[in-house]
Amino acid sequence: MKSDKPRCGAKTRSGGTCQKFPLLGGKRCAKHGGGAPQVRRKNKQRLERYAVEKKVAREVQALSVDAIDGVTDPLAELQRLTTEAIHFKDALGGMVNDLEKDISTYSSDGVEHARTVIDLYGAAMDRTAKFLEVAMRHDIAGKLAAIEEAKAVAVGAVLMRTLNALNLPPEQIEKAHKIMVAEFRKQELEAADE
Template sequence: MRGQQVCYQHGGAAPQNRAKGERVFAQYQAKAHAARLMHDLAYKAENGIKDPLDALERLAVEIMANKDALGSMVNNLQGQIEISNNFGDEKIRGVLELYNSALDRTMKVLDALLKHDIEGKKIKIVQDQAQAVAALVMRVLIGSGLTGPALMKAKTELSSGLKELTVVEGDV
């Protein structure tokens, strides 16, 4: 029996088992359809996680794509809702359960993104990189023999240039 682990004669013909089997089968089909729609966004496990912040953002994108795919399936069910029989109801119920689960998962991931202040951390990383570049440039200037007012002017220009760069990076 489709979506069941029992045969017709050993309980598969019971109305509640047939209904549950149809719901399980509908969920299987919905998951397979959503997986096909998300295939382009799938993150390859062999790449590993080099940047956890980036991985969390990718996860959020994949989960939102899954939610959107299931949402489009729910929208496509509108015509079936009016003309459904008992087994059609199970298909609709199965897809709606998956969609509600995807909504909950999306909310949890977006909440995690907000709690961990991902954008703030990315800006901090850019600022730290800018400070490292500034320190390197200062070492080069001092190492090349630049001193006095010329060194102070170089420090001022470097500082203002890096602040402008940080503001531009933060606005993106």
């Protein structure tokens, strides 16, 4: 039974490809350059980066909403992605702050971890800035507010048509209209407080 794990893949003298497993975090086996000090260092960086990204992804996933199948509302999706990018940046920021507490006791592995966390934090800040720039440039908040307002107007129109279809006296329709307006405003204030 053949394993699905990646293989070294280096070209052998016989013309085939090496079928040995690469060193942990690497792409080549020890015989084909995977054991070189600079390669080992890069493998270690790759593993450290993977570990930090995995940890932060778990933290962000705990904060974010369930993934959706297919994007039906691109504005809401952009808003969700922006929120996730901010959470990711904040989680990495917390990790950077934690580095300061015991930086004097770092071994070479600790320095590599610190470098990885700081590099990821810088990339997360850049990514967050790009999302926020897109959101501002396209006035996402304004467009979402306009959509919600249009929905409210549509609901109000349906309710008014329903009241008119009931053949109620004009006084009762007017009273119902005032109550609906008050309830919509109350709902809007409650939503703003959340």
